[in-house]
Amino acid sequence: MSIQFATKRLGKELQKIQNYLPPGIELVSADNFEEWLVDIRVLDENPLYKGQIYRLKFKFSSSYPIEPPEVVFVKLADRPIPMHPHIYSNGIICLDLLGHQGWSPVQNVESVCMSLQSMLTGNTKNERPPGDEEFVRANRLRPNQIDFYYHDNNV
Amino acid sequence: MDSEDDFMSTVSSEDDILPDDSDNDDLSGAEDFDFDDEPDPDLGTHKDAEYRKRVAYDVSFTVWQPQDMQKQQDDLINEVNMILDISKGDAAILLRHFRWNKERLIEDYMDRPRKVLEAAGLAQSAAGPQKLEVIPGFVCDICCEEGEGLQSFAIKCGHRYCVDCYRHYLSQKIREEGEAAHIKCPSDGCNLIIDARSLDLLVTPDLTERYHQLLNRTFVEDKDTLKWCPAPDCQNAIECGVKKKDLDKVVPTVSCLCSHRFCFGCILNDHQPAPCELVKKWLKKCADDSETANWISANTKECPKCNSTIEKNGGCNHMTCRKCKHEFCWMCMGLWSEHGTSWYNCNRFEEKSGTEARDAQAKSRVSLERYLHYYNRYANHEQSARLDKDIYVKTERKMVQLQKESGMSWIEVQYLASASQALQTCRQTLMWTYAFAFYLARNNLTEIFEDNQKDLEMAVEALSEMFEKPVTELADSKLKVVIMDKTSYCNKRRVILLQDTARNLAEGIEWPGTKVSDH
Numbered sequence: 001m002s003i004q005f006a007t008k009r010l011g012k013e014l015q016k017i018q019n020y021l022p023p024g025i026e027l028v029s030a031d032n033f034e035e036w037l038v039d040i041r042v043l044d045e046n047p048l049y050k051g052q053i054y055r056l057k058f059k060f061s062s063s064y065p066i067e068p069p070e071v072v073f074v075k076l077a078d079r080p081i082p083m084h085p086h087i088y089s090n091g092i093i094c095l096d097l098l099g100h101q102g103w104s105p106v107q108n109v110e111s112v113c114m115s116l117q118s119m120l121t122g123n124t125k126n127e128r129p130p131g132d133e134e135f136v137r138a139n140r141l142r143p144n145q146i147d148f149y150y151h152d153n154n155v
Numbered sequence: 156m157d158s159e160d161d162f163m164s165t166v167s168s169e170d171d172i173l174p175d176d177s178d179n180d181d182l183s184g185a186e187d188f189d190f191d192d193e194p195d196p197d198l199g200t201h202k203d204a205e206y207r208k209r210v211a212y213d214v215s216f217t218v219w220q221p222q223d224m225q226k227q228q229d230d231l232i233n234e235v236n237m238i239l240d241i242s243k244g245d246a247a248i249l250l251r252h253f254r255w256n257k258e259r260l261i262e263d264y265m266d267r268p269r270k271v272l273e274a275a276g277l278a279q280s281a282a283g284p285q286k287l288e289v290i291p292g293f294v295c296d297i298c299c300e301e302g303e304g305l306q307s308f309a310i311k312c313g314h315r316y317c318v319d320c321y322r323h324y325l326s327q328k329i330r331e332e333g334e335a336a337h338i339k340c341p342s343d344g345c346n347l348i349i350d351a352r353s354l355d356l357l358v359t360p361d362l363t364e365r366y367h368q369l370l371n372r373t374f375v376e377d378k379d380t381l382k383w384c385p386a387p388d389c390q391n392a393i394e395c396g397v398k399k400k401d402l403d404k405v406v407p408t409v410s411c412l413c414s415h416r417f418c419f420g421c422i423l424n425d426h427q428p429a430p431c432e433l434v435k436k437w438l439k440k441c442a443d444d445s446e447t448a449n450w451i452s453a454n455t456k457e458c459p460k461c462n463s464t465i466e467k468n469g470g471c472n473h474m475t476c477r478k479c480k481h482e483f484c485w486m487c488m489g490l491w492s493e494h495g496t497s498w499y500n501c502n503r504f505e506e507k508s509g510t511e512a513r514d515a516q517a518k519s520r521v522s523l524e525r526y527l528h529y530y531n532r533y534a535n536h537e538q539s540a541r542l543d544k545d546i547y548v549k550t551e552r553k554m555v556q557l558q559k560e561s562g563m564s565w566i567e568v569q570y571l572a573s574a575s576q577a578l579q580t581c582r583q584t585l586m587w588t589y590a591f592a593f594y595l596a597r598n599n600l601t602e603i604f605e606d607n608q609k610d611l612e613m614a615v616e617a618l619s620e621m622f623e624k625p626v627t628e629l630a631d632s633k634l635k636v637v638i639m640d641k642t643s644y645c646n647k648r649r650v651i652l653l654q655d656t657a658r659n660l661a662e663g664i665e666w667p668g669t670k671v672s673d674h
């Protein structure tokens with residue numbers, strides 16, 4: 001697949017994003033068409049996430065958007081990893097939308113951010129996925145090489 | 156390599172069949188074994204007609220070669236084409252949609268033809284068949300392009316994308332993800348499968364071959380009774396009727412025409428007599444314990460408090476555990492504080508703290524030693540089984556040498572090939588008897604099992620020794636008789652062991668899987 005394919009689409013997305021982004025989503029950097037950083041926060045009063053801002057890192061392959069981007073939360077001094085039963089403490093997200101099976105090429109950076117926002121908004125459990133510690137210690141795979149079993153897509 | 160494979164397959168096709176005892180009559184000169192005292196009521200009287208009777212542990216299976224599978228698909232397509240009076244192309248699509256269940260397809264189609272056609276993506280829409288179209292004002296939601304003359308395509312759901320994006324999408328699915336018969340519409344949340352006609356229209360020539368290859372694979376992958384032979388480069392599939400729920404009662408070893416023997420239940424190499432579940436458990440245990448096992452030597456003990464392994468590296472008996480800082484005496488395992496001033500010289504062997512610690516240590520030692528006992532024997536046979544590959548090569552070379560030196564014909568040295576094949580198969584079985592025995596609850600069946608195991612092991616080692624003889628001796632006709640004799644005895648011992656075990660498994664007697672104590 002030509003690199004142009006991804007570049008063209010990302011260029012269009014960027015144009016649109018720079019014009020307008022939904023509330024709670026902010027573009028931090030998009031210096032190239034390989035890696036973008038975006039900040040998100042939840043808009044409601046959910047005590048788990050209130051007042052926090054989270055940093056997302058998007059990585060795009062040359063097959064984007066046919067292939068999903070790799071999306072992880074990154075940890076900084078003022079950017080924690082949100083507590084959620086589908087988010088590992090190293091920032092890896094277990095969400096079917098980001099896997100090959102659940103991804104649709106009509107999705108984009110904005111729609112992924114919105115899905116993550118609502119995934120946080122709807123959550124009440126102050127916990128990590130089962131086996132978090134072991135996973136974080138043992139995992140050497142890239143997020144999109146992991147075969148997550150999406151037990152519960154409603155969380 | 157080809158010739159070696161052929162040579163192997165001709166021999167191995169025989170090894171799940173009862174050895175014909177009538178052969179042994181000719182070999183009665185052999186001093187080592189007396190066949191008459193072997194407890195085998197089923198053996199001995201079979202003549203040619205019953206020779207090929209399958210033994211108790213055998214499951215029946217069929218090997219499908221690519222041309223067989225092609226023919227079977229063609230036959231099914233032709234049948235559906237005739238019975239339902241639809242084109243062959245549509246028949247193929249319907250059959251794939253019904254996962255090659257012809258009966259269900261015909262039944263459903265007779266009941267509700269429209270619904271079946273619709274579900275398989277074959278229903279005629281009012282607008283006629285799907286085609287590439289240029290629609291004014293169209294914007295593609297994938298590449299976000301718009302423009303004059305942009306060709307686009309949509310399946311019945313109406314989700315329309317430009318042809319370029321559609322092809323990128325299909326290429327990703329077919330080339331990278333290996334999908335063909337069940338590719339969904341690219342739209343988010345739309346579950347409509349892209350029908351075969353649309354695929355034919357869109358799939359680019361560079362993908363056609365892969366696409367048809369994948370379609371062919373669905374014939375095997377859609378059926379529970381068919382599985383691919385896992386040997387590298389083997390194109391065959393095996394059909395076997397053993398169900399998943401029966402895997403605690405039967406170990407379905409199948410053998411491909413390529414000579415690869417594997418378990419139909421879990422696809423691992425043949426692991427008779429151990430059931431799949433036990434094999435999984437054992438392999439996991441071995442993986443978990445390999446480090447522990449390596450650590451253990453005369454110079455290590457476990458800390459009586461936290462059980463972490465402590466290595467002694469000097470003469471001093473005063474030990475401090477690096478992990479929990481517990482201080483104890485190496486000699487008696489007792490608290491160091493109880494030793495008072497008798498530094499470096501333990502004389503407190505009777506102290507209570509020491510006795511308890513020694514007991515606990517002994518217990519964990521016993522369980523570890525028990526595991527190591529079985530593991531070492533398992534690993535030894537595994538290694539020897541690997542060496543068997545070398546023995547094959549050596550045998551072949553020896554045979555050629557033998558033929559040159561003695562002028563024997565090819566057929567006359569086949570006994571060496573049979574002998575090394577028997578060695579390999581028997582070692583494979585032996586290896587798994589040790590994993591099996593590790594989980595075995597002790598009862599009178601255990602003893603029979605262990606006797607069988609011991610007999611097979613002795614037979615294998617006796618045959619194995621034969622291969623250490625120089626070629627000139629191997630050419631001796633007397634030795635030939637001995638080797639044939641020992642080969643046949645090995646095979647026979649293996650059959651007896653597997654048969655006894657299979658019978659007990661089938662009867663569901665307290666056997667691994669039902670009463671596995673977790674070590």
Ligand SMILES: [Zn+2]
Nearest residue numbers: 295298317320
């Ligand atoms: Zn497009």
Ligand SMILES: [Zn+2]
Nearest residue numbers: 312314340345
């Ligand atoms: Zn659709």
Ligand SMILES: [Zn+2]
Nearest residue numbers: 384389411413
């Ligand atoms: Zn094969």
Ligand SMILES: [Zn+2]
Nearest residue numbers: 418420421431
């Ligand atoms: Zn198995």
Ligand SMILES: [Zn+2]
Nearest residue numbers: 458461476479
């Ligand atoms: Zn300790």
Ligand SMILES: [Zn+2]
Nearest residue numbers: 484487501503
């Ligand atoms: Zn002492």
